[in-house]
Amino acid sequence: MSFFGFGQSADIDIVLNDAETRKKAEHKSEDGRKDKYFLFYDGETVSGKVNVTLKYPGKRLEHNGIKIEFIGQIELYYDRGNHHEFVSLVKDLARPGELTQSQTFDFEFTHVEKPYESYTGQNVKLRYFLRATVSRRLNDVSKELDIVVHTLSSYPELNSSIKMEVGIEDCLHIEFEYNKSKYHLKDVIVGKIYFLLVRIKIKHMEIDIIKRETTGTGPNVYHENDTIAKYEIMDGAPVRGESIPIRLFLAGYEMTPSMRDINKKFSVRYYLNLVLIDEEERRYFKQQEITLWRKGDIVRKSMSHQAIIASQRFEGSSNPEKSQTQSNEEDDS
Amino acid sequence: MTDPSVADTRRLNSKPQDLTDAYGPPSNFLEIDVYDPQIVGVGRNRYTNYEVRMRTNLPIFKLKDSCVRRRYSDFEWLKNELERDSKIVVPSLPGKALKRQLPFRGDEGLFEESFIEERRSGLEQFINRIAGHPLAQNERCLHMFLQDESIDRNYIPGKV
Numbered sequence: 001m002s003f004f005g006f007g008q009s010a011d012i013d014i015v016l017n018d019a020e021t022r023k024k025a026e027h028k029s030e031d032g033r034k035d036k037y038f039l040f041y042d043g044e045t046v047s048g049k050v051n052v053t054l055k056y057p058g059k060r061l062e063h064n065g066i067k068i069e070f071i072g073q074i075e076l077y078y079d080r081g082n083h084h085e086f087v088s089l090v091k092d093l094a095r096p097g098e099l100t101q102s103q104t105f106d107f108e109f110t111h112v113e114k115p116y117e118s119y120t121g122q123n124v125k126l127r128y129f130l131r132a133t134v135s136r137r138l139n140d141v142s143k144e145l146d147i148v149v150h151t152l153s154s155y156p157e158l159n160s161s162i163k164m165e166v167g168i169e170d171c172l173h174i175e176f177e178y179n180k181s182k183y184h185l186k187d188v189i190v191g192k193i194y195f196l197l198v199r200i201k202i203k204h205m206e207i208d209i210i211k212r213e214t215t216g217t218g219p220n221v222y223h224e225n226d227t228i229a230k231y232e233i234m235d236g237a238p239v240r241g242e243s244i245p246i247r248l249f250l251a252g253y254e255m256t257p258s259m260r261d262i263n264k265k266f267s268v269r270y271y272l273n274l275v276l277i278d279e280e281e282r283r284y285f286k287q288q289e290i291t292l293w294r295k296g297d298i299v300r301k302s303m304s305h306q307a308i309i310a311s312q313r314f315e316g317s318s319n320p321e322k323s324q325t326q327s328n329e330e331d332d333s
Numbered sequence: 334m335t336d337p338s339v340a341d342t343r344r345l346n347s348k349p350q351d352l353t354d355a356y357g358p359p360s361n362f363l364e365i366d367v368y369d370p371q372i373v374g375v376g377r378n379r380y381t382n383y384e385v386r387m388r389t390n391l392p393i394f395k396l397k398d399s400c401v402r403r404r405y406s407d408f409e410w411l412k413n414e415l416e417r418d419s420k421i422v423v424p425s426l427p428g429k430a431l432k433r434q435l436p437f438r439g440d441e442g443l444f445e446e447s448f449i450e451e452r453r454s455g456l457e458q459f460i461n462r463i464a465g466h467p468l469a470q471n472e473r474c475l476h477m478f479l480q481d482e483s484i485d486r487n488y489i490p491g492k493v
Contacts, residue, residue, distance in 0.1 A: 245344050
């Protein structure tokens with residue numbers, strides 16, 4: 001009985017088999033701290049060992065079973081009690097019985113599907129973790145190990161530029177162009193603003209990157225806007241016929257890939273906001289959505305075979321580009 | 334096909350700027366001066382009015398150079414009309430100075446030089462900010478204030 005202070009207890013430790021070789025990725029937690037976690041891709045196997053260490057060696061530990069779970073879940077901050085699990089795998093490590101000494105259990109979750117990227121946002125969190133549990137009559141002992149999952153995409157086949165003419169009748173007419181509509185996280189936005197008509201006194205012009213996180217469905221939809229970047233592209237008053245170039249390097253900003261309706265629970269979308277400000281601090285703006293995707297790193301010899309395959313998997317927004325030969329290979333093994 | 338490992342940062346093609354556009358007059362010239370305060374009337378019915386001179390090349394204004402005389406209450410009228418009819422946030426006018434209208438003051442009250450100067454400056458700022466706003470430029474009341482000889486308070490409000 002633990003409340004008498006002499007009851008046996010145990011410490012659990014989860015160790016991955018490839019802890020030495022696997023890359024870690026930084027991920028911001030809810031309180032803003034940045035921590036490093038093991039990085040996994042869709043389809044990779046998660047294997048390791050669970051060490052159960054008895055607190056008082058020599059004494060027996062009675063238990064109702066030892067198991068390990070791999071869980072992918074979405075947690076909405078306004079509805080903390082309900083975790084929506086979209087991946088839930090269990091491996092039993094030990095039947096109910098007793099442990100006479102500290103013991104190590106092997107586990108392997110083969111080719112686990114990790115369909116979404118790990119995300120910690122303003123109102124929602126999506127995370128993957130391993131949880132080892134020693135069940136007991138009164139209270140369970142468990143330990144969690146968080147991992148981070150990145151979803152990779154390849155260069156989209158169709159990537160048209162964004163080109164538009166906008167303005168206010170008789171006051172301001174501009175034509176703006178961005179070279180692509182889909183950018184990877186380390187891409188460069190190349191574009192230009194061409195002034196067709198300028199009858200107001202412009203002080204400066206900037207491009208903002210806005211992230212919009214949408215949570216909830218139906219009548220309870222909630223949008224959270226966050227301006228990730230403000231980049232001034234022009235200082236001073238332009239005249240008709242002038243062309244202002246745009247070159248915005250995305251690698252300097254902390255962004256995630258665009259997420260569309262993840263498990264029907266939330267979305268993360270990005271917008272470019274072109275803002276012109278005149279002498280009287282009036283703001284004229286035009287917002288355009290862009291799609292952000294994560295590019296796989298250059299394949300290195302040191303990467304595990306599975307990570308190489310995962311980094312070459314195709315994933316478009318409507319999944320038309322699934323790589324046929326490679327996914328067949330995966331299914332066979 | 335460019336090497337995908339190096340980002341393509343080439344500029345997009347653009348027409349070179351026409352020299353007449355580059356060195357031509359700006360199409361956004363708008364300057365309004367509020368000056369020459371004059372005290373008109375006699376005795377208790379005295380008031381100050383100011384010359385409001387506008388120079389512009391914006392096509393929405395009928396006259397490119399206009400000159401009218403206006404008093405503080407005319408500015409107030411304009412502010413009320415715009416607040417009611419246009420969707421813009423109208424900037425504030427310099428104060429109404431009711432205390433200065435009370436008798437037994439040590440100074441000249443409403444006709445104190447420094448007060449008139451302060452008011453003149455505030456009115457000038459006000460009218461410049463308003464006239465430059467594209468939504469205000471659509472209102473009939475602004476054009477009447479700036480370019481008509483006198484303000485017809487019984488006018489029909491509307492857009493230009």
